[in-house]
Amino acid sequence: MTLRSSLSCAAVVAAVMSLAVAAPSQAAEAPADPGDFYSSKQPYVPPTDADVAAYQQAPAGYAPLATETVARHGSRGLSGYKYDLLLHRLAETAQAEGGFLTPEIGTEFLTNLDAITAANVENGYGMLTGQGETQHQGIGERAAARNAALFADAGNRIVAETSGEPRATESGENFLLGLGDAGLALEPRPDLLYFHKVENPDGTEKAPGTPEREGAEAYEAYIEAQTDDGGTIAAATEFIEERPESVRVSEELLSGIFTPAFIAAMGADDAHTWYATVDGTKGGAPACAPGADPAADPDACSDPKKSIKSAVDAAMTLYNLYIIAADMEQENVSPHEFDFAQYFDGREADAEWFAYLLDTEDFYEKGPSLAGHDETYTVAQPLLDDFFRVIDDRAAGGDVAATFRFAHAETIVPFAALLKLPGSTVPAPDVAAPASVSDVFDYASNPWRGAQVTPMAANVQWDVVSRTGVDPATGTSYTPLVRMLYNEREIAFADGCRPVAEGSHWVKVTELKRCLTGAAMAESPLIGDTAPVDDTVPGPELAATGGGADAATWILGILLFVVGAGAASRRRALRD
Numbered sequence: 001m002t003l004r005s006s007l008s009c010a011a012v013v014a015a016v017m018s019l020a021v022a023a024p025s026q027a028a029e030a031p032a033d034p035g036d037f038y039s040s041k042q043p044y045v046p047p048t049d050a051d052v053a054a055y056q057q058a059p060a061g062y063a064p065l066a067t068e069t070v071a072r073h074g075s076r077g078l079s080g081y082k083y084d085l086l087l088h089r090l091a092e093t094a095q096a097e098g099g100f101l102t103p104e105i106g107t108e109f110l111t112n113l114d115a116i117t118a119a120n121v122e123n124g125y126g127m128l129t130g131q132g133e134t135q136h137q138g139i140g141e142r143a144a145a146r147n148a149a150l151f152a153d154a155g156n157r158i159v160a161e162t163s164g165e166p167r168a169t170e171s172g173e174n175f176l177l178g179l180g181d182a183g184l185a186l187e188p189r190p191d192l193l194y195f196h197k198v199e200n201p202d203g204t205e206k207a208p209g210t211p212e213r214e215g216a217e218a219y220e221a222y223i224e225a226q227t228d229d230g231g232t233i234a235a236a237t238e239f240i241e242e243r244p245e246s247v248r249v250s251e252e253l254l255s256g257i258f259t260p261a262f263i264a265a266m267g268a269d270d271a272h273t274w275y276a277t278v279d280g281t282k283g284g285a286p287a288c289a290p291g292a293d294p295a296a297d298p299d300a301c302s303d304p305k306k307s308i309k310s311a312v313d314a315a316m317t318l319y320n321l322y323i324i325a326a327d328m329e330q331e332n333v334s335p336h337e338f339d340f341a342q343y344f345d346g347r348e349a350d351a352e353w354f355a356y357l358l359d360t361e362d363f364y365e366k367g368p369s370l371a372g373h374d375e376t377y378t379v380a381q382p383l384l385d386d387f388f389r390v391i392d393d394r395a396a397g398g399d400v401a402a403t404f405r406f407a408h409a410e411t412i413v414p415f416a417a418l419l420k421l422p423g424s425t426v427p428a429p430d431v432a433a434p435a436s437v438s439d440v441f442d443y444a445s446n447p448w449r450g451a452q453v454t455p456m457a458a459n460v461q462w463d464v465v466s467r468t469g470v471d472p473a474t475g476t477s478y479t480p481l482v483r484m485l486y487n488e489r490e491i492a493f494a495d496g497c498r499p500v501a502e503g504s505h506w507v508k509v510t511e512l513k514r515c516l517t518g519a520a521m522a523e524s525p526l527i528g529d530t531a532p533v534d535d536t537v538p539g540p541e542l543a544a545t546g547g548g549a550d551a552a553t554w555i556l557g558i559l560l561f562v563v564g565a566g567a568a569s570r571r572r573a574l575r576d
Contacts, residue, residue: 074132099262140178
């Protein structure tokens with residue numbers, strides 16, 4: 001389908017870049033956490049005018065060739081009838097035993113639970129909220145504005161892809177609405193965008209014998225082994241959950257709602273262990289949310305294996321309602337208003353600790369994980385390969401100028417680790433039996449934060465520019481250049497990925513393949529440089545340690561570049 005002619009056209013202004021050659025710059029830090037400690041349920045923070053104004057123009061003579069994106073779905077409600085149900089069962093016991101501090105507190109607590117359940121039933125469990133729709137519409141509008149010159153050519157095509165999960169598809173639809181091409185159909189691509197599971201969102205499975213099936217099976221087997229008894233990840237998460245601070249903040253939070261005796265009883269026996277079932281007991285039947293139609297919304301029925309077995313479990317379950325409420329502002333209205341923020345008033349430090357506890361799972365199972373292991377993020381390699389395929393196809397004369405992909409945190413988190421994006425470069429120690437905080441993931445020593453790495457609607461965007469003619473340095477066509485936006489803030493690629501000039505975020509695609517995949521590179525990473533390639537510059541295996549070219553290499557590059565730099569070539573026209 002051609003790009004809609006209604007997309008506005010704007011001239012792309014080329015800027016002359018500095019004639020100095022740079023050592024690779026450290027990728028910029030992600031935007032600061034807003035401070036509410038919502039972990040991966042952090043609502044998307046759109047770029048400021050200053051962020052957009054800071055985007056670097058393409059080097060002189062280069063014009064837009066392509067753009068591509070992978071994005072997490074936008075803000076959603078509860079993914080299933082789970083946290084609200086579990087706390088309801090706990091609250092019923094508390095009411096029966098006088099476990100609330102006062103009857104009034106108990107009544108209000110149950111009213112909040114009933115209200116958030118009703119809001120999710122009305123909106124649909126797991127579906128985008130109004131915030132989620134607005135987030136992706138805005139991202140689409142800004143993508144249209146940024147790429148107006150590219151989209152002005154009616155001969156160019158858009159491809160839009162989804163994991164197949166309804167909230168990912170909804171996100172794509174809203175993005176395309178903002179982009180100005182709402183009629184474009186999204187193609188299900190669970191092979192690329194739901195690579196972490198053998199079972200696809202539509203209930204089918206990845207075909208036996210395919211690379212996609214083998215990759216998903218290997219990842220699932222690794223995670224099962226690591227999180228089962230004896231697994232290093234299991235040992236690390238257990239150590240973190242049992243840290244004295246975890247118990248302290250949990251009991252402190254619950255003490256504003258329940259009596260000390262009731263808190264102490266949590267998990268002590270079967271009567272104070274609650275499952276997501278009709279009667280709250282282990283082995284009970286699944287429960288469905290009041291007023292829901294399970295045929296239309298299967299996520300409105302519970303997984304009976306979910307449980308609350310301790311005060312930490314209870315506090316974390318309440319925390320999960322607190323953070324999802326931040327994504328449901330438009331649904332939090334009469335007749336189903338709820339207020340979970342009240343339980344965290346004055347407890348900001350506690351909220352940060354709960355964010356740490358929640359981040360632990362994503363960090364270990366999807367992100368940088370354990371030192372010496374890459375299984376949690378190399379599963380995203382096919383997605384990176386597809387990013388390069390899109391560029392290669394376009395450079396070869398293809399008509400697909402824009403590829404937009406919509407997926408999940410399970411897609412973004414490993415992709416961020418694979419690209420070594422800010423905050424995703426430091427693994428935790430591989431210690432089978434942790435004995436101290438230094439043996440595990442910890443906020444004090446590790447920059448990984450779910451709110452920054454994968455907020456709702458998180459996205460990675462690559463813009464590609466190219467130039468007509470023959471590069472005198474290589475005797476072949478000019479190599480396309482790429483720059484990256486992370487959550488719509490322009491950042492450098494990983495350390496070891498050499499830009500085309502000092503201070504630039506633009507990198508030759510051949511250099512990206514070298515530094516991100518280890519591919520051989522036969523040309524200089526610099527524009528206008530005829531120096532031989534220094535193959536000793538570290539590739540992906542050293543990116544996390546900040547490896548780069550030595551000073552002599554960069555000084556030599558500066559001299560050669562200044563001598564060889566000439567007048568800027570005329571701007572090339574877009575490929576058809």
